[in-house]
Amino acid sequence: MHIGLHLRLRFGLRRHCWPIERPVMPDNLENRPVTAADLESTKRLLNAVTTVAGLLHSNVGPTELFEPLLADLLALSGSEYGYIAEVLYDVAGDPYLQTRAITDITWDDSTRRLFDEHVVHGEGLQFRNLDSLFGWGLREGGRVVVANDVATDARCVGRPAGHPALTSFLGIPIMAGKELVGQIGVANRSAGYDDDILAYLEPFVVAVGNLISGHRAHRTRQLAELTLRERTSEMNAFLANLQIGTLFVDDDMRILFANQTFCRMFGYKMPPEELAGLPTSMIRAQAERAVSDGEAFGRSIATNYKDNLERVGELIRMADGRLLGRDYATVRLMGGRKAHLWAYSDLTQRAQHDEDGRLTLQHERELRAATEEQNQRLSDIDEMRAHFMATVSHELRTPLTAIAGFAELLLDDQPSSPQQQREFVEIISRNSQRMLEMVESLLLMARLEGGGLGIEIRPTPLAGLVREVMATFAPEAAKKHVELLVSLSDSLAPAMIDPGRMDEVMRNLISNAVKFTPEGGWVSVTTRRWGDCWEIEVADNGIGVPAADIDRLFDRFYRGSNIRPGQHPGSGLGLAIARSIVELHGGSISATSGTLGAVFTVRLSDQSQAAGSADSSTGIGDR
Incomplete structure (x- = not known):
């Protein structure tokens, strides 16, 4: 190979x-x-x-x-x-x-x-x-x-x-x-x-x-949907045989469900299933004839639609002398649609129906709560899966396309010169490196979330580490005419860190600063000694970070809202990696931004005990 x-x-x-x-x-x-x-x-x-x-x-x-x-x-x-x-x-x-x-x-x-x-x-x-x-x-x-x-x-x-x-x-x-x-x-x-x-x-x-x-998530969703369908079917069967007149109407005033008891109470001759899909205007006349005051009945229905407030125990006097009690509530269906529920009970024999009414409302509330909870759970699963798949697919597809394309050119067409062959292979190499970095970041994310990443603390001269990392980015900064500034503390006290892991943190922060600073700008790194603590500050006068993004800046796969797609390639993993490593050292990392530029501050204490594993909530991101 x-x-x-x-x-x-x-x-x-x-x-x-x-x-x-x-x-x-x-x-x-x-x-x-x-x-x-x-x-x-x-x-x-x-x-x-x-x-x-x-x-x-x-x-x-x-x-x-x-x-x-x-x-x-x-x-x-x-x-x-x-x-x-x-x-x-x-x-x-x-x-x-x-x-x-x-x-x-x-x-x-x-x-x-x-x-x-x-x-x-x-x-x-x-x-x-x-x-x-x-x-x-x-x-x-x-x-x-x-x-x-x-x-x-x-x-x-x-x-x-x-x-x-x-x-x-x-x-x-x-x-x-x-x-x-x-x-x-x-x-x-x-x-x-x-x-x-x-x-x-x-x-x-x-x-x-x-x-x-993904297959497991799909199976979980199918099971949840099956459970929801079964519960809905059970609820429909329960309502159909309930001795309380039940009517469901959607927000467009079309009937979703009516049971036999409702039809009997208001004198509808057609089977209840034939009412489904009809506009309420087609049954209003019969309902107003069945009650003693049709005009007041119509006004109360309109008020329910307008206010959407739950009502319990409204009294409806029927034309034949019966007394009905009416309860009203709104229900959220799957997809966020709203429905209106009316439940009518015959209070002529109130004692008999009181218990049925209580159980119906309790069951309805439980069903509504369970439906809304299930919908939210399914929505969260879909959103997390879609975001992860979209990010990974995009970051892998771009280098894969370039690699496959130039590999086919090398296979199908002989390059015109060794130099052109070298150019093709260098393109394949760069995109292979980009794909490898994405895989490495995902594997590192798995290690951080699984608690498999350890650190080796030892006394380390912080000034030397900063100079080495800054020297690495000097050529890239020179190409953009970005000035690199360094201000190091006079303290000779070593920092108690894992130099290899802290090197990763510094590279992520300085790389982002150079990347997002336009030509003619500057990037500075400052170290300070406060008592038994070290503070490292990376600042720039680049595009900055919108205030609304600060709280999510260290989430995995999150990129600032002011970064145009394709302008600055990146996986959205670097800053979360940096946060995880700093927290393993018992330290903290924060970001601030004004109208221009951003400042990232790392704080490390000599007395902190490094954690044994990364917190499961940390991911892996760059700005």
């Missing part, structure tokens, strides 16, 4: 998140030309990841969703057998695998019947034996399992007689934050499995993890 597009992976059996090194391009592209095989391998991987991204928004079943991905997985890994499985838990809390796609490895009539029943016509196979190769991958929240000599591997137990021979096996956990959501397994790769194939498959595994999470 091509070294410029290869993700180097260092992994251990007990790791949940895999550190990824940055790609390294050959120093001399003319001496190490890109081969067609390299580009074809990269193109296959990109096509597979693109396929997964396309399925994120599809509405198909598990088989149609995952079967094409299994074929891609086998092709990418050069394996004979494989499966994609979701991790579920039984009533005892023990994990097991539910296959969503699996290679047909049947070897007799018995296994063929089992495969047809559970895979072809069912929900997939269940793997529950933890004393097996795949079982080892479920232990301790997810492990990478590599076995290149299955026949002698002590972990490979419980394989039934007649099972096709396995020469090698690779099991890769699929994580969503700190949660193990699935496992990918492949077997019988002729060259065995190693770090290279793991690194090569990493983008595919991350994409499949997003797909499994």
